[in-house]
Amino acid sequence: MNRAIQTKGPAVRDAEEADPGQRPRRLGVSLRMEGISKQFGGARALDGVSISLAPGEILALCGANGAGKSTLVRILAGAEQADSGRILLDGGEVQIDSPRTATELGLSFVHQELNLVPKFTGLQNMAMGLRSTRSLGILDRKALRARAGEVGEMLGHQIVLDVPVERLPVAERWMVSLGRGLMRPAHLVALDEPTASFTDEEAERLYRVIEQLTASGVGILYISHRLEEVLRIADRICVMRNGSVVGSYGSESLDVRTLTHHIVGREVESIERRGPAAPSGERVRLSVRGLGRPPRVRAVDFDLHEGEILGIAGLVGSGRTEIARLLVGADAATEGEMVLDGEPYRARTPHEAIRRGVCLVPEERRSQGLVLADSIESNLQMAAVGATPRMSAVHRPRASRRIARSLIERFAVKSRSPKEAVHRLSGGNQQKVVVGKYVRNEPSVLILDEPTVGVDVGARAEIYGIVAELAATGTSVLMISSDFDELAVCHRVLVVRGGTVVASVEGAGATKDRLTQLCFAHVDDQEIA
Amino acid sequence: MITTLQPPIAQPWSAHLWQRLGRYGALIMLATLIVVMSVLEPDTFATGSNVVNVLNQSALSAVIAMGLTFTLVTGEFDLSIGSTASLAGVIACTLMLDDVSIPLAILAGVAVGVVIGLLNGLVVTVLGVNALVATLGIGTVAVGANYAIAGGLPVSLRDPDAFLQISLGRFAGIPYPVYIMVGLAVLAWLLLNRTVLGQSMQAVGGNAVAASLSGIRVNRVRVIGFVICGTLAALTGVLLATRTGSAAVSAGDTYLLAAFAAAFFGSAVLRDGQFHILGTIVGVVTVAVGFNAIALLGMETYWQYLFQGVVLIVGVGVGTVARRRAAA
Ligand SMILES: Nc1ncnc2c1ncn2[C@@H]1O[C@H](COP(=O)(O)OP(=O)(O)OP(=O)(O)O)[C@@H](O)[C@H]1O
Ligand SMILES: [Mg+2]
Numbered sequence: 001m002n003r004a005i006q007t008k009g010p011a012v013r014d015a016e017e018a019d020p021g022q023r024p025r026r027l028g029v030s031l032r033m034e035g036i037s038k039q040f041g042g043a044r045a046l047d048g049v050s051i052s053l054a055p056g057e058i059l060a061l062c063g064a065n066g067a068g069k070s071t072l073v074r075i076l077a078g079a080e081q082a083d084s085g086r087i088l089l090d091g092g093e094v095q096i097d098s099p100r101t102a103t104e105l106g107l108s109f110v111h112q113e114l115n116l117v118p119k120f121t122g123l124q125n126m127a128m129g130l131r132s133t134r135s136l137g138i139l140d141r142k143a144l145r146a147r148a149g150e151v152g153e154m155l156g157h158q159i160v161l162d163v164p165v166e167r168l169p170v171a172e173r174w175m176v177s178l179g180r181g182l183m184r185p186a187h188l189v190a191l192d193e194p195t196a197s198f199t200d201e202e203a204e205r206l207y208r209v210i211e212q213l214t215a216s217g218v219g220i221l222y223i224s225h226r227l228e229e230v231l232r233i234a235d236r237i238c239v240m241r242n243g244s245v246v247g248s249y250g251s252e253s254l255d256v257r258t259l260t261h262h263i264v265g266r267e268v269e270s271i272e273r274r275g276p277a278a279p280s281g282e283r284v285r286l287s288v289r290g291l292g293r294p295p296r297v298r299a300v301d302f303d304l305h306e307g308e309i310l311g312i313a314g315l316v317g318s319g320r321t322e323i324a325r326l327l328v329g330a331d332a333a334t335e336g337e338m339v340l341d342g343e344p345y346r347a348r349t350p351h352e353a354i355r356r357g358v359c360l361v362p363e364e365r366r367s368q369g370l371v372l373a374d375s376i377e378s379n380l381q382m383a384a385v386g387a388t389p390r391m392s393a394v395h396r397p398r399a400s401r402r403i404a405r406s407l408i409e410r411f412a413v414k415s416r417s418p419k420e421a422v423h424r425l426s427g428g429n430q431q432k433v434v435v436g437k438y439v440r441n442e443p444s445v446l447i448l449d450e451p452t453v454g455v456d457v458g459a460r461a462e463i464y465g466i467v468a469e470l471a472a473t474g475t476s477v478l479m480i481s482s483d484f485d486e487l488a489v490c491h492r493v494l495v496v497r498g499g500t501v502v503a504s505v506e507g508a509g510a511t512k513d514r515l516t517q518l519c520f521a522h523v524d525d526q527e528i529a
Numbered sequence: 530m531i532t533t534l535q536p537p538i539a540q541p542w543s544a545h546l547w548q549r550l551g552r553y554g555a556l557i558m559l560a561t562l563i564v565v566m567s568v569l570e571p572d573t574f575a576t577g578s579n580v581v582n583v584l585n586q587s588a589l590s591a592v593i594a595m596g597l598t599f600t601l602v603t604g605e606f607d608l609s610i611g612s613t614a615s616l617a618g619v620i621a622c623t624l625m626l627d628d629v630s631i632p633l634a635i636l637a638g639v640a641v642g643v644v645i646g647l648l649n650g651l652v653v654t655v656l657g658v659n660a661l662v663a664t665l666g667i668g669t670v671a672v673g674a675n676y677a678i679a680g681g682l683p684v685s686l687r688d689p690d691a692f693l694q695i696s697l698g699r700f701a702g703i704p705y706p707v708y709i710m711v712g713l714a715v716l717a718w719l720l721l722n723r724t725v726l727g728q729s730m731q732a733v734g735g736n737a738v739a740a741s742l743s744g745i746r747v748n749r750v751r752v753i754g755f756v757i758c759g760t761l762a763a764l765t766g767v768l769l770a771t772r773t774g775s776a777a778v779s780a781g782d783t784y785l786l787a788a789f790a791a792a793f794f795g796s797a798v799l800r801d802g803q804f805h806i807l808g809t810i811v812g813v814v815t816v817a818v819g820f821n822a823i824a825l826l827g828m829e830t831y832w833q834y835l836f837q838g839v840v841l842i843v844g845v846g847v848g849t850v851a852r853r854r855a856a857a
Contacts, residue, residue, distance in 0.1 A: 041548075330742060354744030362742050369742070371735030373801070382732050386744025391726035391753075421801075437743070 028055030028217030029089045029106065029187045031076075036085035038071055038243075040424065043416065045071045047243040048085070053188070058210065058220040060230045060251070062263050063240035064456040065428025066414040069223045070112050072240075073190050076221075077109045078102040103129055103184070110181030112192035112223070112427050112454065113366055114173055118166035122159055123148055126180040151183045154212075156205040157316070170364045171197060171316040182209060189213060190221040193427070195229060196453040197363065199315055199482040201516060207233055225428070225456050226483070227256045227263075239263055264458040282306075285476040286345070286358075286445055288327070291336035297322045297499040300336070304445065304476045309467060311490035312480040313515045319499035320480045321363055324447050327478070328353040328360040341444070354387045357444035361435055361451055363480075365427075369434035372423040376415055377404040379422050380437045387441055407436040412462060427454040435463060439470070446470060447478040452486060464489050484512040495519055543854075551851030555798045555808075555844045559815045566822045573825050581703055587810075587817040588706035589765050593781075594788040594795075594809045595717050596761025601792055601804040602721065603754040604734035605653060605660040609645060609668030610788060613759055614766030614781025616671045617641045621767045622684040622776040631692055638767040639760060645671060646759020650752030672778075681778050689774025696771040706768060713761070718806045730754060731803075790841045791816060797848030815840060 031053040038046040046068045053059045061069045074080040076087065078096040086093050089105060096102050102109070116125045127144050145161065152159035152175075159179045160172050168176070178194055191210075195203040203226075210220055210233065224230050230237060231251050239247045239262045247262055254262075283306045292298035297319050304310050314320035326333045329347030338345040340356055347353040350360070362368035370379050381400045404418040411432040415425060422430055431454050438446065448467070452460045467489065471477050479490060487493050493510040495503040495518040503518045550557075567575040593610055600607045621638030625631065645667060652663040686692060698705050721727035729750045732740040741747045765784060770776040794815065795808025819836045 328742075349746065350742050351744045351746050360742060362739075367736070368738050370739055371732060373803070374731075374735050378728070378731070381728065382740065382743040382745070385725055385728045385732065386740070386746075388725045391724065391729060391750075393725040395723050395725055395728050397722070 027187055028219055030054050030091070031188060031219060031221075032086075032088040032091075033072070033076065034086045034088070036072060036075060036082045036087075038068075038075060038080065038082050044243050046075075046082070049240070049243070049245050051238055051245065051248075053219045053221060055187075055217045055219055056214045057236070058214060058222055058234045060222045060224065060234035060237045061240060062224075062227070062230060062237055062259065064263055065432075065454075065459060066242075066426035067240040068243040069240055070192055070427065073109065073111070073192050073221065073223065076102065076107065076190060077111070079111075100129070106185065106187035108181050108184050108186035108189045110178050110189075110191045110194050112196075114170075114177055114364070116165045116173060116177060119164050121162050121164055122168070122172075122176040122179075123161040125165055125176055126159075126161075126183055128180070147183055148179060151179045154205070154209050155179065155182075155202075157202070169317070169321060170368075171321070173364075174198075175316070178206070182213075186218060188219040188221065190223075192223045193225065193454055194222075195224060195226060197316075197450050197482050199313075199516070199519070200484065200512065201520070202316060202482075203229060225454065225460070227259050227457065228485075231256065231259065241265065260457050263456065266458075284339075285341060286327075287339045289337045291323070291326055291333050291338065292499075293322070293326055293331060293334050295499070297326060298335070299500050300326075302494055302501055302504070304478060306476055307471050307474050308492065309471050309477045309479060309490045311487040311493035311510065312478065312496055313484055313487055313493055313510075313519060314480075314496035315519050316482075318496045318519070320496045321449055322499065323496065324360055324449050324478070324480060327445075327447060328358055330360065351386060354383065354441065354443075355389060357441075358447070359383065359438040359441055359443040359445070360447045361438050361449060363449040363453070365430050365434045365453075369437075370422050370430060373421055375419045376408065376413065376422055376425070376433055377401055377418040379433055380404045380407055380418075380440060383437045383441050403440060407440060410466070411436045412459060428456050428459060431455050432459060432463075435466075439466065443475060445476045445478065447480075449480045450482065451479065452481070452483070460486070484510075484515045487515065497521070547851045547854035551797075551801065551848050552799050554847040554851060555794060555811065555815070558840070558844060558847075559811065559818065562815070562818055562822065566818070566825070570822075570825050574822065579821065579825075581707070583814070583817050583821050584707045584710070585704045586821070587813045588704075588710040589768055590784065590787050590791060590817070591710045591810055591813040592713055592768065593762050593765040593784050594791040594813055595713060595806060596758040596765075597788045598717070598792050598795070598804050598806060598809045599721075599730065599754045599757045600660075601796075602734050603730045603751050604737065605751060605754060606664070606789075607646075607649060607755060607758045607762075608661065608664040608785065609649060609671060610758065610762035610765075611781045611783070611785035612668040612671040612675070613642050613645045613762040614769065614784055615777070615779055616645075616675045616781075617763035617766035618770040618776035618780055619675050619679045619684055619778065622686060622770055623678055625686055625692065626684065635767050639763045642759040642761070642763020642766075643756055644759075645763070646756035647752065649759065650755035653755070654748040654751050675778050679776075679778055683775050683777045685775035692771055693774050694771075696768065709768070714806060714810055721806055726750070726753065734804075787813075787816070787837070790837060794841055794844040797845050801852055802848065812844075815844070 034050045036046050036049045049072055051059065063069055071080060075082045076096065078099045078101050087096060094105060123145060126148050148159060148161055155178065157175050159175050160168055165173050165176055174197060181189060195206060214220060222234060231254060234251045237249050237251050237254065238245050284303045285306045286304040288300055288302050291300040300323055312320050325331045327347065329349045329352055332348055345356060347358065366372060377400060401418055408415060408418060413432050414429050422433055435451055452463055455463060467477055481487055487510055490510065491507050493505045493515060494501045495505065495515060497519060505514060573579060593614060597607060597610060617638035620641055621634045624634040624637055649664050649667050652658050652667065653660050695705055700708065721730065729745045732743065732745055733747050733750045737747050766781050769780055791812030792804055792809045794812035796802050796804045798808035798811045800808060816837055819840060820833050823832045823836060
């Protein structure tokens with residue numbers, strides 16, 4: 001085993017006391033994956049895929065949902081075994097039979113899905129499997145903490161280290177997961193959609209970390225559906241479709257339009273900016289006054305009109321998700337009044353909310369949206385089951401299946417049958433199932449918390465299409481997004497900072513720059529403990 | 530819009546085979562047992578009366594195991610079912626000794642189960658105590674109540690004939706307990722698969738957070754699961770007393786592990802590790818057929834324990850291994 005690998009990586013180069021090991025002589029390896037194939041049951045996920053990555057290079061993998069990107073990364077991580085093909089590091093073939101082997105070879109991963117131990121604190125999670133910080137089998141807590149703090153600093157975000165991650169908001173969990181991938185010494189870091197729920201500013205800091213890594217020779221394998229970012233940071237882009245690489249391009253030779261075309265194989269119209277034009281009805285559907293649950297949310301005021309698409313922009317930790325949770329009773333509001341369709345609306349539980357037609361598509365699909373072991377069909381019926389007041393009501397499996405089929409078609413979920421277990425779907429397709437299960441309820445207020453996380457460009461356009469269609473028929477939509485570009489589909493955007501609404505911007509004015517500016521203004525004096 | 534239901538792709542035959550084995554392995558075990566026994570003991574095993582006998586012996590275990598299945602489906606479990614059964618029997622018999630009518634006494638016994646189930650459910654949901662601790666605690670309290678009432682001695686009826694008829698009586702040659710088992714199985718199946726409550730239970734067991742955000746009243750569903758479980762456990766205890774006309778303090782104890790074994794064995798039947806009614810019944814019947822075979826072959830009683838343990842491990846183990854192979 002290469003000694004150098006077990007010492008610290010570039011992300012922590014300056015923390016001499018953080019790691020008592022040797023300084024690596026050289027960082028970075030060249031990676032080749034040759035002819036990798038993988039079959040799941042009857043489905044071919046990868047079909048003879050070859051990629052290569054030089055030290056210090058950034059290779060992006062792009063492709064529609066289910067193209068096989070994550071599977072390729074999981075094979076490299078030893079989490080999945082290829083049926084055939086070879087992996088070479090610096091020209092020598094290696095057998096990566098377990099995640100542990102991958103770590104020992106100096107490969108580090110931030111997977112697409114959160115893989116944290118819920119009961120462990122942020123620090124414990126970040127330390128898991130880190131061998132270099134152990135001397136004589138004892139964890140050097142102080143060094144670990146210093147190192148974790150430093151990674152947090154580079155990401156410009158104070159990672160919460162001492163709370164069990166199950167008690168953290170989802171966005172904070174992502175920070176832990178990202179910090180964990182970046183803090184270990186590595187020759188190669190693979191990041192599977194790391195920025196999916198980041199705003200540009202947050203992503204920007206990650207890019208800087210990546211830059212530092214590559215400067216010291218570390219190779220980066222980068223997966224993202226955000227094409228602008230891919231074009232900006234990647235040196236080369238591999239486009240995958242149905243388990244094969246269909247093209248490899250230098251990133252300077254592409255623009256978003258052509259890249260989109262390569263990925264989807266057809267044209268996708270870009271988001272059309274909605275004017276401030278009044279939504280179909282002027283009637284107020286939901287009026288919120290003084291809503292709060294201190295300390296994270298307080299004094300939230302806004303009106304949501306019939307047929308309106310109202311965006312919510314905010315940074316990680318701004319309280320955007322917490323507000324959504326209060327609206328549906330996932331957390332109970334301790335202050336404020338709400339009026340829905342002219343009647344007092346007090347959501348104490350999601351059940352009450354759903355019965356009044358208020359649905360929340362939660363931000364984290366695996367832990368909050370899906371029963372992973374269950375079929376697509378039974379996941380799609382869950383919100384309908386929850387909305388039924390009488391529990392003795394009859395359940396009709398056949399009708400349920402019919403509806404499932406039509407939703408699968410409407411959302412273009414890539415699957416073999418409605419009975420397929422959702423854990424077998426790719427991340428983006430799982431997301432479509434979560435959106436679909438709430439749309440099925442025909443809600444009068446649909447709240448979407450990061451609805452396009454991990455969704456490919458084509459499907460994203462389809463989701464916007466569905467949102468627009470719902471709004472056109474009178475549904476009021478509240479859409480939270482970190483991707484300020486996508487808030488262009490909104491009639492109006494609320495800016496949330498420090499747990500309250502600080503600004504409301506009409507559609508035309510809701511440009512990325514303006515929203516970013518508003519999100520950051522007076523951060524210091526507004527910050528909530 | 531693109532149609533995305535892809536045409537079925539030919540699976541490699543090995544994956545197919547493993548999948549089949551995972552689903553049907555447990556049933557194949559039961560079938561093999563039946564065939565082998567029918568060949569070995571055609572005169573005693575493969576007879577109509579022996580089939581009725583085996584079903585009759587399955588009845589009580591089936592009732593209590595079906596109840597347990599409900600809590601398992603909601604992602605909880607109940608360790609108090611044995612004590613609940615014992616207490617229900619003792620209370621029913623004690624009341625009858627005090628000249629309470631049979632139907633009323635039975636009703637009171639079953640009501641004990643409702644109360645215990647409710648307590649279990651409330652302690653787990655409202656207090657947030659882990660099901661292991663909660664049901665162990667409540668179960669122990671039930672044992673205490675039992676001793677307080679019966680003083681640790683069996684409660685025997687003075688004139689048990691009418692009461693015994695519930696177990697001994699037959700309709701069309703088949704004992705009443707078999708009808709009770711079949712009737713409850715049908716009801717339980719309908720409840721789990723054809724009502725909103727059943728769907729809610731499965732969702733809660735699958736992912737409670739997702740279920741809650743889907744509007745499902747998670748706590749209420751959990752409590753109902755515990756109540757059904759307690760009720761069926763108590764019913765089992767009362768039916769057990771109808772066999773002998775007396776109720777012993779620890780009569781229900783053996784049913785606890787038997788019910789868990791049957792439900793877990795059943796989770797490997799036709800499904801990929803999910804608890805379900807039909808599976809639980811198959812689990813109970815498999816064990817009953819085994820016991821019956823052991824008795825007919827004149828083997829010693831300890832074989833029963835060996836058999837029950839091995840059946841559980843093999844049934845669940847084969848299913849698990851096969852699923853892993855099928856997925857690989
Ligand atoms: N464990 C599994 N069992 C069965 N099929 C699987 C499994 N994991 C992945 N697949 C299938 O393999 C294909 C590729 O999935 P993968 O997760 O690699 O896609 P992806 O390119 O990462 O997509 P996304 O952008 O949505 O994350 C999909 O069709 C998926 O359904
Ligand atoms: Mg993926």
